[in-house]
Amino acid sequence: MSLLRNESNLINYLFLDPKYSLMTGRMVYVLHTFFKLLDVHDTDSLNDLQFYHLMRRLTTLPTQKIYQVFDMLDTDGSGGIDFDELYLLFCILVAQKDREIKKFIHRHSRTVFDLLDSDGSNEVSVHEFAICGFLFNFHKAAINKIFKEFDCTGDEELDYREFRMFAMACIDKQREMEIAKKDDKNGQENTLEAERRRTKQEAAAMRSKQFSVAAPAAAAAADGDPGETAEDPKAGLLSNADGRGVEEEESKRGKSKDSHK
Numbered sequence: 081m082s083l084l085r086n087e088s089n090l091i092n093y094l095f096l097d098p099k100y101s102l103m104t105g106r107m108v109y110v111l112h113t114f115f116k117l118l119d120v121h122d123t124d125s126l127n128d129l130q131f132y133h134l135m136r137r138l139t140t141l142p143t144q145k146i147y148q149v150f151d152m153l154d155t156d157g158s159g160g161i162d163f164d165e166l167y168l169l170f171c172i173l174v175a176q177k178d179r180e181i182k183k184f185i186h187r188h189s190r191t192v193f194d195l196l197d198s199d200g201s202n203e204v205s206v207h208e209f210a211i212c213g214f215l216f217n218f219h220k221a222a223i224n225k226i227f228k229e230f231d232c233t234g235d236e237e238l239d240y241r242e243f244r245m246f247a248m249a250c251i252d253k254q255r256e257m258e259i260a261k262k263d264d265k266n267g268q269e270n271t272l273e274a275e276r277r278r279t280k281q282e283a284a285a286m287r288s289k290q291f292s293v294a295a296p297a298a299a300a301a302a303d304g305d306p307g308e309t310a311e312d313p314k315a316g317l318l319s320n321a322d323g324r325g326v327e328e329e330e331s332k333r334g335k336s337k338d339s340h341k
Contacts, residue, residue, distance in 0.1 A: 090114065091138060094174045101180065101187040103171060111170055115163050125160030138173065145214060152195050152212055168195075172215060181217055182251045189244045192216060196243075203237035218250055226250060 094107050103111065118126055118134065126134065128150055135146045153165040161169075168191065175184035185192050196204045196212050206227045210220050230238060230246040238246055 091170075091173050091177055094170065095178065096171060096174050096180065096184070098180075101171070101175065101184045103167070103174070108167070111167060112163060115166055123160065125158065125162045126166065127160050131161050148212065149215060152198065152215065155194070176217060182248065185216060185247050185251070189247065190240065192247070193240050193243050201237075203235075203239050204243055205237045216247075218247075223250060 094103065094111065096102060096107075097104050115126075118130060120130075121127075128147065131150050132143070132146050135141055135149065139146075141149070149169070150161065153161055153169055155165065156162075171184065171188075172181070175181045193204060195215070196208050198208055198212060206223060209218060209223045209227070213220075213223060226249055227236075227238075227246070230242050230249065
């Protein structure tokens with residue numbers, strides 16, 4: 081994930097010429113108009129406070145990183161950011177937005193090298209890479225992983241020739257690490273999804289088994305036992321018949337008594 085994630089409609093509007101990785105004349109005009117609007121003191125530069133608020137609007141960089149960028153861009157030590165220095169920053173931001181930072185570094189490797197060479201030693205150390213590399217989306221993990229492979233002299237610093245090879249390899253290694261991380265995350269998500277599916281299947285199988293056992297018992301309880309609960313229709317008829325016979329017999333006896341009297 082890029083540390084320099086832009087959040088500005090202006091950045092989204094700008095683009096670089098694909099051949100030279102620089103802004104076209106129209107884009108330069110738009111940016112210069114924007115610069116003049118920001119230069120409220122009419123000094124042809126932006127002080128550190130103006131620059132801070134600009135970067136807070138354009139990026140998600142924390143305060144410390146913003147002032148590091150200010151020091152990197154203020155190459156002439158004037159204490160302000162003039163248009164040329166702001167133009168370079170916007171080229172980097174647009175290259176980040178368009179995912180063309182590798183091409184930009186390749187086209188302008190000397191400029192990038194000078195920006196990272198904070199002490200002016202004509203060499204870039206791993207420490208300078210780790211501190212300032214975020215501006216070009218260099219991640220510390222990738223830097224430490226392959227720095228020694230390109231440090232031909234073994235002095236833990238890269239000259240310009242070593243830097244050009246290292247920068248390209250670092251970006252490629254970083255992309256490989258991001259892809260591997262993404263694949264690992266996808267693999268974990270697939271494993272979790274498979275676990276969820278298996279759990280659901282086991283739960284469904286358990287419910288099906290419980291139903292197959294409970295269904296016959298439920299059916300028997302609903303129907304009842306014919307030998308115990310159901311009444312025999314013939315038995316009912318016989319009992320009714322017996323009842324009528326007793327009544328008739330008692331009636332006859334009553335009539336017979338009356339006749340004797």
